[in-house]
Amino acid sequence: MDKPQLIWQVVASIPKGKVASYGQVAELAGLPGYARYVGTTLSRLPGGTKLPWHRVVNASMKIAERGGSRMLEQRHLLEAEGVVLLGEKILKHHRWQI
DNA sequence: GATTTGACCGGAG
DNA sequence: CCTCCGGCCAAAT
Structure with missing residues (x-):
């Protein structure tokens, strides 16, 4: 199984209205220490x-x-799913599995 | 093949 | 709240 594929699988399994960290x-x-690679993989993701x-x-x-156009879109998408934000910070009860 | 870069993390000050 | 630092891994230069 390719590493990007594993990451996509996990991201796709995040329930609507919940969030997870990289x-x-x-x-x-199953890729401990790959937090940075997750970011790289998502950045390579097509629109x-x-x-x-x-x-x-x-x-x-x-x-x-910071300042990127993605930030604004991400915030909008999250709010559309019912996620509440304080500035840029997401309230803790939206965390997926703690 | 070496170096830099990036949508990261956690601890220390 | 902030910055500084070392560790992490793959992709892009």
Whole structure:
């Protein structure tokens, strides 16, 4: 199984309205220490993808990349799913599996 | 093949 | 809240 495939699988399994950190996704994919690679993989993701990439945030529960256009879109998509944000920070009860 | 870069993490100060 | 630092892995230069 290719590594990107494992990551996609985990991201796709995140329930609607929940979020997970990059490190958490890496660990659930059986790739401990690959937090950074998860970010690289998602960045290589084509636009219009079916994967819920917006449900992945950093360990501080904040949306990554400052000033980027993605940040705004991600926030919008999350709010559309009922996720509540304080500034850029996501409320803890939206975490997936703790 | 070596170096830099990036949507990261955790601890220390 | 902030910055600094070392560790991490693959892709791009």
